[in-house]
Amino acid sequence: MEAKLILEEVHEGVYGTHANGFTMARQIMRFGYYWATIEGDCINYTKKCHKCQIYGDKIHVPPSPLHVMTSPWPFSMWGMDVIGPISPKALNGHRFIFVVIDYFTKWVEAASYANVTKSDVSRFLKKEIICRYGMPERIISDNALNLNNKTIAEVCD
CATH class of the missing domain: 1.10.10 (Arc Repressor Mutant, subunit A)
Structure with a gap:
C-alpha cells in the first residue's frame, strides 16, 4: 500500500x-x-x-513514408478546408468557416458562411487569394465536393 x-x-x-x-x-x-x-x-x-x-510519444507506431510538403516561396501553396458546423450559429446565421492557409508564411484567410457552396469557394479564391497574392502554384484540399469540383478547376485554369 x-x-x-x-x-x-x-x-x-x-x-x-x-x-x-x-x-x-x-x-x-x-x-x-x-x-x-x-x-x-x-x-x-x-x-x-x-x-x-x-x-506520450508515439514511438511504437509502424513506420510510414514521409511526404515532403515544402513551399518554395510565400503564397505559392495554399491549403483550404471548412470548419463546422459550429453550434450555436453565429448571430448572422453562419455555421461554417472557410479557411485558406499559406504553407510558407502560415498566413490565414477566412470567411464565415451559412453553407459553403462551390460558388462561395470559387468567389473567395478569386477575390481573396488570386487577386491579392497572385495565382498560387498549388491549392491543397481534402477533396470535399465543395472544395474540389469543376467550378474550382475552372478558376484554377
Whole structure:
C-alpha cells in the first residue's frame, strides 16, 4: 500500500514529471525508498498511466513514408478546408468557416458562411487569394465536393 502511494506521488504528484519506469525507480531510490520489485512496479505503473498513454510519444507506431510538403516561396501553396458546423450559429446565421492557409508564411484567410457552396469557394479564391497574392502554384484540399469540383478547376485554369 505504501509503495503504491510512493509511485503515485513520484509519477504524477506535486513534483511528478510522468517519467518513464527506469527514471522513476531511480528517483524513488534517491528519495530513500527501496523494495525488491521497485523497477518492475515502476514500469508497470507507467504503462497503466492514462495521461502517459494519451500524451506520450508515439514511438511504437509502424513506420510510414514521409511526404515532403515544402513551399518554395510565400503564397505559392495554399491549403483550404471548412470548419463546422459550429453550434450555436453565429448571430448572422453562419455555421461554417472557410479557411485558406499559406504553407510558407502560415498566413490565414477566412470567411464565415451559412453553407459553403462551390460558388462561395470559387468567389473567395478569386477575390481573396488570386487577386491579392497572385495565382498560387498549388491549392491543397481534402477533396470535399465543395472544395474540389469543376467550378474550382475552372478558376484554377
